[in-house]
Amino acid sequence: MEVQEGAELCFPQLLNTSCRRPTSSGSEAVFLKILLSSLSLLTVALNLLVIISVSHFRQLHTPTNLLLLSLAVSDFLVGLLLMPGAVVLQTFCWFLGDEICLLCNYISFIITSSSVGDMVLISVDRYVAICDPLHYTTRITVRRVKLYVCLCWFFSALFSIVFTKDELTQPGKYNSCQGECVFVIDYISGLVDLVLTFIVPVTFIIILYMRVFVVAVSQARAMRSHVAAVTLQVSLTLTSKKSELKAARTLGILVVVFLICFCPYYITVLAGNNLLNTSSAFFVLHLLQFNSCLNPVIYTLFYPWFRKASKFIVTLQILQPGSCDANIL
Template identity: 60%
Template sequence: METHEEAELCFPELLNTSCLKPVVSQTEALVYHILLFTFSPLTVVLNLMVIISVAHFRQLHTPTNLLLLSLAVSDLLVGLVLMPVEILRKITCWFLVDSMCSLYLFLAWFSVSTSVGDMVLISVDRYVAICDPLHYTNKVTVKRVKVCICLCWFCSGCYCFVILNDNLTHPGKHRTCQGECVSHMYFFSGIIDLVATFILPVSAIFALYMSVFVVAVSQARAMRSHITSITAQRSGKAVANKSELKAARSLGVLVVVFLICFCPFYIVSLTGNSFIPLLAFCMTFVMYLNSCVNPLIYSLFYPWFRKAVRLIFTLQILQSDSCDYTMV
């Protein structure tokens, strides 16, 4: 393995201010390249499938699917920009201008905050669907969900601009040498971010899904105990409730995987171990990996997604009436 003495400068013409090029072994370089050329393209392709599916087929224009569409857009951003840049930062210098570094940091925080916001909205959607099913169609409409999604993205953008204001208004202020891209956050800002993007959202998601779980269990017991004496009208309602319960379970898996991927990053940050470069990279990449896993969850639990992917790859969506196909 190379030593720091053997490492080259990022900018040889800047002898006194240039950073050293990252020193990685051949094994480490191989691992980074595998991550770069496997997970990044896979994340982009899978999330494009979700975006095209929900956007193209009219039957999929439901409130819940619009929330999945919003999540897929933020996940696409992760696969398209954040994953490759995070990996390249480990194996090479930052050769772009400081303003591009600030833009990358903003996109990284923006993607995470919108994903968290989408997960909270998904949890609220399932809470209303299970706990107040009679009023779900009136309370959760496509128009209201679109407004909530727009507010989520707008508020996330404003929040990230405030948190990263110093990095955005003074690009390169906190770097120690030419060739690195680093973010700086004051202690108070870090506490605010921890509460706003981790503690409060996770607490809300946990509380909402615990309520969903309790109601789902009671509904399942009620359906089992009255299945033989139920009327035709109530039978239809039972089928509807069963469908909502199935959707709740599917989206529950999505939320659990989200927490598994995001919690390690914030736990490491909370314990102060984020200054260990390799550990920080691993936790960040695991968090980004959630963007690749989400579409895989859809493929396991949603028949409409599998059908949509088949129609996309067979180019049947190019037919004039394809947007009206029956998907569910």
């Protein structure tokens, strides 16, 4: 009897302190593992295409695309680290130690915070492009966007220390047994997280995009009223406006999908439920991570340059000399 019980433990030699092995058998569990593993691989592959595309082709080195690059890096890390980590925690014992558990949780906070920051920057970019187009090229430059992206990641790393301060002094503080990786946020830290990474950014994003929507509608009406214009200058202006409006629509879809995936998690937190102890934990956490797979799918559907760049990458044409100067747009 003792042998059988020991076989079910993560550390059989520690009978009194070891956790039991997660029980996840049956066809449904196997299907779930395959599904989550496939989503992880798909997320990594699609976001890697975005990263290579924007990094390699010079035509894509625009302020807006640099913001998409930063978001793709966050999504890539979600697929590479967070999704497999979730599968491991649900199906295996944690053998990597408390320090690695702390590091994984710290990285997950950085990735989430940087994703929210990228969405705010994307909203600001579209706001300036649509509402103040005459000053867009002077206010939103590649150099400034690089600076803002670096600051976004820096403050995300700094901000995430708030949630890991207790674990830093005592790794594994909330583990009930050996072989477990549990992370608990205290009330104050949870409130700070809720306000700074959900309420304030989401409110800011919604306000900006409401303004963008109003201006975009008025510009679309103005464009329709000038369709009969025949001068080259007017034609070029209308083409430019159509391009900006199309970009605003695409990035608006990106933001809406982001809100749909992130809101259930924070609404559950706002309702006062402990995600670690509720049946909704699996759904809301994986929905939040699934957003990282949806973003490059949106690029594929609405950005011709991404489809063309992906073809260059998959067919290895980017290995040819001078491929970085290829006409992608």
